[in-house]
Structure formats: structure tokens, C-alpha cells
Amino acid sequence: PSQTPSIIKKVIRKINVEDPPTQRAIAKDLHISQSTVSSIIKNFGFTLRKKQKVQKLTSLNVMKRGQRSFQLYRRLARGRYKKFITTDEAWFYLDETGGRRKVCYIKKTDPDYDRMIIQQNTSRPKGFIVWGGVSSQGKTTLRFVAPGTKVNSNYYVNKVLKPFLTQDLPHLAPSHTAKETVSFLNKNKINYIKPEEWMPGSPDAAPTDYSMWEYLKQQLNKTYIDSLDEL
Numbered sequence: 001p002s003q004t005p006s007i008i009k010k011v012i013r014k015i016n017v018e019d020p021p022t023q024r025a026i027a028k029d030l031h032i033s034q035s036t037v038s039s040i041i042k043n044f045g046f047t048l049r050k051k052q053k054v055q056k057l058t059s060l061n062v063m064k065r066g067q068r069s070f071q072l073y074r075r076l077a078r079g080r081y082k083k084f085i086t087t088d089e090a091w092f093y094l095d096e097t098g099g100r101r102k103v104c105y106i107k108k109t110d111p112d113y114d115r116m117i118i119q120q121n122t123s124r125p126k127g128f129i130v131w132g133g134v135s136s137q138g139k140t141t142l143r144f145v146a147p148g149t150k151v152n153s154n155y156y157v158n159k160v161l162k163p164f165l166t167q168d169l170p171h172l173a174p175s176h177t178a179k180e181t182v183s184f185l186n187k188n189k190i191n192y193i194k195p196e197e198w199m200p201g202s203p204d205a206a207p208t209d210y211s212m213w214e215y216l217k218q219q220l221n222k223t224y225i226d227s228l229d230e231l
Contacts, residue, residue: 002036011040015105046105057201065199072199083191085140087133087160088208089151094126096217097225126228131160134208147228153180161185 007030014026023041027034041048057065076084129145143160145151161184185192199205225231 002032003040007032007036008040008044011037012044012046015041015046020105041105045107047107049106061200065202068197068199072193072197072205075193075197082136084193085133085135086206086208087131087140088206088213089129089131089145090209090213090217091127091129092217092220092231094225094228094231097220097223097231127231128228130213132208132212134212156181157184161190 010030011026014021014029021029023034023037027037030037126147128147129149129151131143131145133140145159149155157180161181182194220231
């Protein structure tokens with residue numbers, strides 16, 4: 001029989017780690033069928049869960065979202081959202097590539113929730129910033145910021161905003177809300193969502209931050225990349 005005590009122990013040992021291999025890989029390595037692997041996992045009370053990366057909301061974030069949500073809705077309702085471009089920038093790191101899986105096995109009876117959390121190192125690994133935006137009319141050109149470049153308001157105005165003088169650019173990040181950036185937007189009569197109107201930590205209001213960048217990173221995670229130039 002394929003489900004011998006030795007095989008069962010080996011399967012459990014392979015899945016009971018932070019970054020488990022696929023069931024197909026386990027079956028191939030142990031010379032058993034994938035259905036046998038699946039059966040062992042199920043019989044011993046394990047279930048496959050996707051690791052969760054969540055946005056932390058402070059009490060101040062919650063308060064601001066409650067105060068600003070309806071006002072922002074009224075501003076974007078009745079098709080007016082089509083006149084806006086939502087933009088954002090994201091860091092892309094070398095250590096986010098290489099095929100590391102974002103799933104883990106836990107027991108239903110005693111879930112190890114710490115294993116389900118992706119912890120990020122506080123020190124920055126090798127990487128660079130990419131800027132982009134989307135709207136109902138399409139997407140912007142991706143703009144790459146060279147490693148080591150300081151993205152302040154002056155850089156943002158000259159390298160990002162000036163090429164888009166005729167477009168609406170709603171956003172919120174430290175360099176975006178600097179006085180120089182706001183002054184530039186007002187001077188050129190560009191319609192934008194002011195910092196005091198924006199809802200912090202809102203996935204539905206920031207598709208670039210919570211959808212587009214995450215999708216690109218998922219695709220990169222499937223590839224082994226050795227250098228920043230290759231990334």
C-alpha cells in the first residue's frame with residue numbers, strides 16, 4: 001500500500017513547513033500518486049490556505065475613511081470617475097522573485113496563524129521604484145526610478161507630473177502632497193483629489209496599489225531573477 005507509516009511521515013514533514021512544495025512535486029519526489037498525497041493531507045487534518053497580506057488600519061485611518069467616504073463617492077459618482085487617473089508607485093525587490101509560494105498547510109483543529117502571515121524585513125533589500133497609473137480609458141506608461149534616486153516633490157513634478165499636464169492625477173503619498181506638488185497642480189489647473197479628501201488604506205479607491213502592483217509581483221515571483229537589471 002502507498003500510505004505506509006514511512007510515506008505518511010515524509011508527506012507530513014514536507015508540508016509542515018513555511019514554504020511547502022506543490023502536491024505534484026511531493027508525489028514525484030516520493031514516487032507516489034498525487035491523489036495519495038492529497039488523501040494523506042486531508043486525513044491528517046491539514047488544509048491549504050493562502051497567506052494573507054493585509055493593510056493595517058489605525059484608529060485614525062478608520063475615522064478618516066468614515067468622514068471622507070461619502071464625499072469622495074459623490075465626487076466620483078455618475079460617471080465622473082472616468083475623468084480621473086489613479087496613480088501610484090511601488091517598490092519591486094529581488095527577494096520577491098524566485099518562486100516562493102504564498103500558501104501553507106495548517107491543521108483545521110490547531111491553526112498556526114503565524115505561518116499564514118508574510119513578514120517583511122524592515123531593512124530594504126535590493127530594488128527600485130516603478131510609477132504607473134490606470135483609468136477607464138487605459139493605462140499610463142510605466143516610469144522606472146533608478147536605485148538610489150531620492151523621490152522628492154521636485155523629482156515628482158519634473159519627472160512624473162509635467163508629462164501629464166492635461167490629465168487628472170489623483171494620488172496620495174508624501175512626495176505627492178508636498179507644497180511644491182500641490183502648487184504645481186493648482187497653477188496648471190489640474191483637477192485632483194486633495195490629501196484631506198482621500199481615504200487612507202482603501203483598496204477600492206486605489207486599484208494600482210492593491211491590484212495592479214500585486215498582480216505584477218505575482219508574475220515576477222514565478223521567475224528566478226539574479227540582478228536589478230534583469231528585474
